[in-house]
Structure formats: structure tokens, C-alpha cells
Amino acid sequence: MANxxxxxxxxxxxxxxxxxxxxxxxxxxxxxxxxxxxxGGSVTRGKPADGTAAVVIMVDCSGSMExxxxxxxxxxxxxxxxxxxxxxxxxxxxxxxxxxxxxVYPGRGRLAVADPATRAQAKEALRGLSAGxxxxxxxWLRLADGLLRGSTAAIRHGILLTDGRNEHEEPAVLRxxxxxxxxxxxCDARGVGTDWEVKEVTGIASAxxxxxxxxxxxxxxxxxFTRMMENVMGKEVADVSLRLWTPVGAEIQYVKQVAPxxxxxxxxxxxxxxxxxxxxxxxxxxxxxxxxVCVRVPGAAVGQEMLAxxxxxxxxxxNGEPEAVLAQGLVRAVWTNDVAAxxxxxxxxxxxxxxxxxxxxxxxxxxxxxxxxxxxxxxxxGRAVQLASVSGNADTARLLSKVVDVVDAVAGxxxxxxxxxxxxxxxxxxxxxxxxxxxxx
Amino acid sequence: MxxxxxxxxxxxxxxxxxxxxxxxxxxxALTPSPAAASTDHPTVPIPPAPSAPPAPAAPAPPAAVAARxxxxxxxxxxxxxxxxxxxxxxxxxxxxxxxxxxxxxxxLVGDPADWATAPAQHQPEPEPDPRPSPAEPSxxxxxxxxxYGTGTPPEGASSWGAADPAGRGAPDPAxxxxxxxxxxxxxxxxxxxxxxxxxxxxxxxxxxxxxQAGAAPGAAPGGKTCVACRAGxxxxxxxxxxxxxxxxRERDHVEExxxxxxxxxxxxxxxxxxxxxxxxxxxxxPDGSAATVAIVCDGVSSASRPDEASAAAAxxxxxxxxxxxxxxxxxxEAMHEAILAAAAAVDALAPEVPGAQNAPACxxxxxxxxxxxxxxxxxxxxxxxxxxxxxAALPRRLTEDDSWAAQMVAAGLMGEAEAYAxxxxxxxxxxxxxxxxxxxxxxxxxxxxxxxxVVVCTDGLWNYAESAREMAQVLPADAAVRPLHSAxxxxxxxxxxxxxxxxTVAVVPFATQPEREPGAAAGAGPAAxxxxxxxxxxxx
Numbered sequence: 012m013a014n015x016x017x018x019x020x021x022x023x024x025x026x027x028x029x030x031x032x033x034x035x036x037x038x039x040x041x042x043x044x045x046x047x048x049x050x051g052g053s054v055t056r057g058k059p060a061d062g063t064a065a066v067v068i069m070v071d072c073s074g075s076m077e078x079x080x081x082x083x084x085x086x087x088x089x090x091x092x093x094x095x096x097x098x099x100x101x102x103x104x105x106x107x108x109x110x111x112x113x114x115v116y117p118g119r120g121r122l123a124v125a126d127p128a129t130r131a132q133a134k135e136a137l138r139g140l141s142a143g144x145x146x147x148x149x150x151w152l153r154l155a156d157g158l159l160r161g162s163t164a165a166i167r168h169g170i171l172l173t174d175g176r177n178e179h180e181e182p183a184v185l186r187x188x189x190x191x192x193x194x195x196x197x198c199d200a201r202g203v204g205t206d207w208e209v210k211e212v213t214g215i216a217s218a219x220x221x222x223x224x225x226x227x228x229x230x231x232x233x234x235x236f237t238r239m240m241e242n243v244m245g246k247e248v249a250d251v252s253l254r255l256w257t258p259v260g261a262e263i264q265y266v267k268q269v270a271p272x273x274x275x276x277x278x279x280x281x282x283x284x285x286x287x288x289x290x291x292x293x294x295x296x297x298x299x300x301x302x303x304v305c306v307r308v309p310g311a312a313v314g315q316e317m318l319a320x321x322x323x324x325x326x327x328x329x330n331g332e333p334e335a336v337l338a339q340g341l342v343r344a345v346w347t348n349d350v351a352a353x354x355x356x357x358x359x360x361x362x363x364x365x366x367x368x369x370x371x372x373x374x375x376x377x378x379x380x381x382x383x384x385x386x387x388x389x390x391x392x393g394r395a396v397q398l399a400s401v402s403g404n405a406d407t408a409r410l411l412s413k414v415v416d417v418v419d420a421v422a423g424x425x426x427x428x429x430x431x432x433x434x435x436x437x438x439x440x441x442x443x444x445x446x447x448x449x450x451x452x
Numbered sequence: 453m454x455x456x457x458x459x460x461x462x463x464x465x466x467x468x469x470x471x472x473x474x475x476x477x478x479x480x481a482l483t484p485s486p487a488a489a490s491t492d493h494p495t496v497p498i499p500p501a502p503s504a505p506p507a508p509a510a511p512a513p514p515a516a517v518a519a520r521x522x523x524x525x526x527x528x529x530x531x532x533x534x535x536x537x538x539x540x541x542x543x544x545x546x547x548x549x550x551x552x553x554x555x556x557x558x559x560l561v562g563d564p565a566d567w568a569t570a571p572a573q574h575q576p577e578p579e580p581d582p583r584p585s586p587a588e589p590s591x592x593x594x595x596x597x598x599x600y601g602t603g604t605p606p607e608g609a610s611s612w613g614a615a616d617p618a619g620r621g622a623p624d625p626a627x628x629x630x631x632x633x634x635x636x637x638x639x640x641x642x643x644x645x646x647x648x649x650x651x652x653x654x655x656x657x658x659x660x661x662x663x664q665a666g667a668a669p670g671a672a673p674g675g676k677t678c679v680a681c682r683a684g685x686x687x688x689x690x691x692x693x694x695x696x697x698x699x700x701r702e703r704d705h706v707e708e709x710x711x712x713x714x715x716x717x718x719x720x721x722x723x724x725x726x727x728x729x730x731x732x733x734x735x736x737x738p739d740g741s742a743a744t745v746a747i748v749c750d751g752v753s754s755a756s757r758p759d760e761a762s763a764a765a766a767x768x769x770x771x772x773x774x775x776x777x778x779x780x781x782x783x784x785e786a787m788h789e790a791i792l793a794a795a796a797a798v799d800a801l802a803p804e805v806p807g808a809q810n811a812p813a814c815x816x817x818x819x820x821x822x823x824x825x826x827x828x829x830x831x832x833x834x835x836x837x838x839x840x841x842x843x844a845a846l847p848r849r850l851t852e853d854d855s856w857a858a859q860m861v862a863a864g865l866m867g868e869a870e871a872y873a874x875x876x877x878x879x880x881x882x883x884x885x886x887x888x889x890x891x892x893x894x895x896x897x898x899x900x901x902x903x904x905x906v907v908v909c910t911d912g913l914w915n916y917a918e919s920a921r922e923m924a925q926v927l928p929a930d931a932a933v934r935p936l937h938s939a940x941x942x943x944x945x946x947x948x949x950x951x952x953x954x955x956t957v958a959v960v961p962f963a964t965q966p967e968r969e970p971g972a973a974a975g976a977g978p979a980a981x982x983x984x985x986x987x988x989x990x991x992x
Contacts, residue, residue, distance in 0.1 A: 121662075152941050221643075256691070256693075257696070258682070258694065258696025259684075259694055259695050259696075261694070261696070269796045275782075286693075286694075308696070309695075311697070312719055312721075313721075313722050314719070314720070314722040314723055315697065315698070315724065316690075316697070316698035316724045317695070317696045317697050317698060318689075318691035318692075318696040318697075318698065319696065321687075321689075321691075341689060341691075343698075344696075345652075345724045346724070347722075347724065348722060349753075
């Protein structure tokens, strides 16, 4: 299908992995929906972006950024590196965030268009950044939203860096701001140092369909910001939705992104037409993501076959282009009295069920640890160690081993470490949702 | 060749009626419990064979048929071929030809040991064409002079209906000689006729579109109404956009009638797809006489792509026979080669990767009627039965399963009842497929001296009519002249029994050579050696 308007638009494919066989009376259908976008233009610096992307960088400039001073310096350098990574033609702005949000560049409610001159001006402006004031992240996001709304770019993205808690704003205000911004732009969030709240940062990324991570050492900020901006520059299609059609009488039990990280989308549904609903997935470059869909269908007799869900990737109508279905996959239900068939568990479903449980076990275990519940924390984190070991999630296993002493990974026997570095605990919590793919055998 | 598919779909065009077994307002109605269905539709009104003496006067004018319909139930089958009249002399005597054999060894079918040895006695050499050039084969079906097809008044008083002990089942008069799918037009009082699945056509809706759609049912044009919920339309991928139910696929129910042979294949009620397949065809021998071929295959469910395996095997065997028979190959040789060809076709489906698991596999049973000979070949547990037109004669099974139970019985390790009650009973020990140990095509050739019908079927049918006698009772008495209808009745019998497997049956009428009657028959009949002329080849 030729699309001359967007020669580099990626092609989407949807693959469904499931055991479609249900026993008599069975109703829950599980499937892993793998969505892969390929063939889009890869990250090519210097290639004109033609105004398809707009990025706002929000840098925490609260007083704590000077303690230690490396944080502010690291943030300045990282932002400069991110600006250098902008493709020509990309609209951008930089915001300094404290208890209020302030435009650093270009100012006056506008976005600059990246070229060598504007990049240099932006970096010059960054030198003037200094720390001082409180933290009210909602104000930063609202300003970013206002700037991005003035852009016609399809891909609208924010990069947010904070080093502290959102102390000068009611949580409800931030919540409302996130709700308002959701769907208008996507945002990656980073916490630098160890004085920030993991749930705030991951909450921002989750609501705005971006990534969350910790940069415990400010020296690593530049590297991280460059990678983040490259990732943004690789995005080709914005506002893609996973649309699930289900038959009459069926209920979606849950919809989760399970790779590259766990993200529950169940409550993000927007009804679209009869028996169909859209779940936002944000913008896509060349990448692959997996979703775990669980549908409860009305029962049917043995021998019957039903379409439990039709999963389509949909690009909404925008800029005069009509809504487009990018790819589709079918989730089926077939009732059988063959016990061997109906009791088999699909390897993908099993794997990602385990990965989701792993993320939950880590979060619950760390929560119990904070509450002083040693037994609960030991049990949960032991289970996490076991799951990480079984699924080959080496990164998470490594992070876990900094929080617990692993006695027997296979059995899940662990002891809580007496002393755990804040950075290690926060890293584990922030990255608990990172998953690994099914091993190719 | 003409494909007969169920014509228009009453379930979609008309309101649902109580007791319909397939087309419902919702998906569940498609597979009601068999018991519930059978209370409303005892679909197999078979006159009990023993209580039905053959008619004294076979060829009856239409009026007489109608009259006799009440008086002499079983006599009215009206086989128009010489077979009909031929059976008259032997009316009192139960067993001409084969019958006598069976009488002498009543457990013939049930006793595999007997089978195993019997062919060997007659083994010397495959009999070449024993009867040169039967100038004119007398297939009862071919002239198709079904007396009630045209002669019976539309009120439907036929021997068929009268033979029904329940007094129901006036057959659809508009019905041609074979297809019986239409509801009796305007006949509100009559309960649905002998259509095996009751009045409703479960598949008609899909078939409305499937033929045009060809191999891609998904390509059916939109606008079709779902057969399950009847509220939604069928999407391009074959599912209802409302209730999500899969729509019947082309292979869910297939019927074909071809001159003297007919076959029906059905998904059954418990399997989600039809993994059986069949092929029927007609050709001519070098002498110009007709030859009929029927192949039935059952895909092995535990293997991968069993549906493809059965289709490939049936097609390949059929092709091989159509190639060999016209050039004068001996039918038994031809059958042997056909099975090898089918095996090769199934092997070819297996992936190239070494050690691949579960290569596609299927069973095969085939029948060839040519030159007064009946040739059977098989691998696996699909079967062929012989049911004489003269129901007083004993029917028999012509195949010996390649199954665990059969082997146990044959080896004398278990009694039949015990072996078939075992959970392993139906495990097959022979099949076509890349992972078959040693392919041993079984073939046998028979020279029946009385007319009858060969029922070629998968276990989806014979599980519900295991013995030859049961099969003969289920098979309509007019099977020789209405093979398609008979195949439908047999499938309906299996569905009524629960339809736990795919069901496929081919009905192949066999007429004796005309010049042989009556003289030759008289000479070779009861006086002939008790064993029918059976030859089994040593396995190659």
C-alpha cells in the first residue's frame, strides 16, 4: 500500500499467541497480542523532520538541584545533549520547573524549530539555568501542554526531569493535570538522585504513555537524555490505539501492555462504536510491544468456535487523513472436550503472566519492606526472585540481588539485606515493570 | 460432476421452529442435546428388515406403489433394477450368495480371526477380470426410475412414510430422488420428513455464500446474517460481528452425488472443524463399462493439519484410481497403488524439518465397483460395510481396523467386548503419514452375486452403528436408488447419537452383472462355495 505522503511510515503487524481451546463451560480467553511496527525511517539525524514532531524538555530547577551541585550541572549538560539530538525541523522548547514553570527557550509561548542556530541559542539559554524554588510538577506539564497545543506536529512529546517530591502541589492537582494531558502528548519521566518519589515519576510516565527511569548518578544524565531523545526522534506514528472488538455478552477482564514493560491499560478504554473500545498506545517508531488481553466470553457448547476479540491497531483521523486500521489479529475461542488441548497453557501467555506477577511481587515486597513487614517482604521478594530466575529476566534478578540475599533462586528462598542503598531500592522499584521477551527456543 | 449442497437456508429465511437442531436464535441452539432433538425428530425411520418380506411383485405402477405403501411397507422400495425382481425368488430364503456365508459364520464380521484367515484360503492370485465385458452395467441408480420420485402423489404416501412405525415422515414429495432438504412446502401438519438433521438446514446460510467464495469463506460478501444469533452480520473473516460465533465453513458439511455414488461429510456436533474428507468419482473401464470410486479419509486429530491430510489423501487416491482404471489396471492393484499415492500425498504435507512432531496423518478406506467386482482398500479404522439389497441376507463388514482393539482381538489377547471397552480401543495402528511405521495397505476384492450397497465410512458413523447388522438397520432400504439420501440418513443417525466425531460416509450401490441373472446367479448362488470370492493380497 503506497502512502506517498508518509514514505517512512512504519508497517504494523499483529500476531496473536493463545491457546484458543476452552473446556466445556470455560469462559476466560487469554491472548498475547504482539504488535510490531517495522519499515519506518530509523533515527537519521540531519534528515528534515518536516514538522512531524514537537518536544518540550522540562528541567527541574528547584533548590535541591544544587545539593549536590552535580545535579544541576548534569541536568544542563543532559538537556544540551538532548537539544543536539533534535532533528532539524523538530519543534522544541525548554522549560525550567520549580513551584512555577518558566520558559527558558525560546519563550513567549512559542516553540522553536530545530536548526543549527536555534540549537546553539537554546544551549546558550541553558547556561542561565539556576536552582531555586519548590516543586510543582503539574505547572510544568500544563505549560508544556500549552506550548505543544500550538503545534500541528503529530508526535508531541515531553521529557521531564525531577529530583524531588512534588511538594508544592496537591496530589489531586497533579492527577487532574495528568488526566487532562493524557492523549494530548506523551512524556518520559526521569528521577535524578534518590530524593524523589518513585510512584510520582512512574505515574507520570504511565499516564502519559512514556518511560520512567532512575538516573541515580547525575553523570549519567547526558547519556540517558540522548537515548531518550533519539527514541523520540524515531517515532513515526502518533496516537495509535489498540482497538478491541468483543462479541455481545463478552467482558474485557483486562488489557495490559506486558512488553517492554508492564502497563495496565484496562481503565484507559474509550468506547468506539458497538462492542469496540480503544486503548491508547501512544506513538510508535520501529518497535515491538506485547499486550495481554483477557476476555470473558459467553459460554458455548463444545465444538463451537467464537471470535473472542478482534484486535486492531488504529491510527485516528488527523490532519485530514481518515482513520486507518494498521493491522489486525483475531483472538479465538474454541470449546473442546479434549482435555489435553484445553488445559495446555500457551507459552507466551504463561511467560507474560509471570512477568506481570513479577512486577507486582516486587512492588508489594518493597511496600511490605517499607512498612516493616519482614515476613511479607521476604515472601514477595522471594517469589520475585523465583519468577525472575525462571523467566530469565536477568536485569531484574540483578536488581533484586541488591535488595535481598538470594539463598535459592529456583525455590525463591531469600533473606532481606540489612542495609540497602536507596538508589538500589528505587532502581528496583522503578524498573520492576521491565519485562523480558519469551526466549526463542 | 455435480456438487450437491444444501440449498437455501430455512434457518435464515424463516422463523425458527421448535425442535430445530441447528439453526437457533443463538449459538447454543446449533447443538442441542441429541436427546431433545430426537424426541422431535426420530430421523431414521427404518423398517425393521426381518419383518419386511420382499414384495411379491416388485415392479409396480405408481398407483400400486401408493396403495402398497400402506399395505406392504417394506415392499415398496421399488428398486427398479433387475435387482428388485431378482430378489423375489429368493424371498423366502435368507441368504443367497454372501448371505449363506454369513449364515454359516454368523460372527463373521465380529470375528476378525475368521477374517484374517478367510482371505488367505482364496489367495492364489488376484483374479483377473472374471467376467469379460459386461456390456451394460445395470446400476440401479443410473436410470433413476424411482417410482415415487415422479409417480407418487404429492401427499407423500410412499412406502417410505408408511414404513415409519411412528406414522410420520411423509417424505418431501418435491424431493428429487436424492436431496431431501426442503421443508415440505405448505404441509404444516406433516412433521419434518426424513431429512436426517430434521427440517432445518444448519449450513445453508454459509453455503449461500461459500460456493461463490470458493476456497476463502472469509471472502464472503458482507451482509450475511449470522446463523448463530441471527442478529449480526458476518464479517469478512467469517465471524459474526455481533455474537462472534464462527460461521459454518465450506467443509463443515459437504455433500456430493455422482450418478451411482453419493457421499456426505459433516463436522458433527463436538468438533470445531471437519477433518474428514472424501472423493467420489465415476470413470469407464477400457471395455466401456462404468467404474465407480469412493474414497473416505479421516484426519488424525492428534496430528497437525489433519484436515489437510485427509483432503490430500482422498484426492490423491481418487486421482490414482481415475488414472489406473481406464487403462485396464486390475482394480485391486489399482487400489493398492492408490493407497500408496495417497500416502505419498500425505507425506508431502509433513514439514521438511527432521524430527518434526505430529506429521499430518489420516486413515483411508476406498471402494471401487467395476466389472462386477467390488474392490476395497483401507488403512486405519475407517470401514466399509456390505449391506445386501435383500435385507433378509446378512450384511457384513468388509474391512478390518488397524486399531488397538482389533489387534488385541486378532491376537487372541482379549475378547471383543473387553477390547472395545478399553480406552485404547480406538488408537489406530495404521495410518497414512510421514510418521507411519510401515505402511500396509489392505486390499480385498469381492464378487458379490447379489445386489447391495457398500457403505464406506469413518468412525464418526460406525461408532453409532458398529456391527454390520446395525449398519444395515440404519441404512434406508432404498439405498441403492437413493444413495445421497441414504448417506444423509446415516449422517443423521450419527448426529442423533451425539455426533462426537466428524462423520463421513459414501454410499456405493452395487448391481450384479446383468447377464448373470438369473441363470448364473442361480447356479452360482447358494451352491457356490460358501465363502464369497474374496481375495486379500499379501501385504506389500
